[in-house]
Amino acid sequence: MISIFIVFAVFILFYINKMTSSLCIQKEIPEENQQKVFHTINVLVTILLISSYIEILYT
Known part of the structure; x- marks a missing residue:
């Protein structure tokens, strides 16, 4: 179960970062602010993701 969740x-x-x-x-955010974003x-x-895993674990 945990391995499937880790892959997910x-x-x-990856896609959130993309x-x-x-x-x-x-939005033409400056380079120095992109790191903070x-x-x-x-x-x-x-x-x-951690809270989702904990919820799945205890239900």
Whole structure:
């Protein structure tokens, strides 16, 4: 179960980063701010994935 969820999480993080990159290009976010945007989005998505795993684990 955990291996399937890890593969799913990596897939989700990859595409979220791809969409974040497109957003930065489209909105013309400066290079120095892009790092903060990526970091914030990655942390929030990771928290979401961990909470989803915990919810699945305990149901």
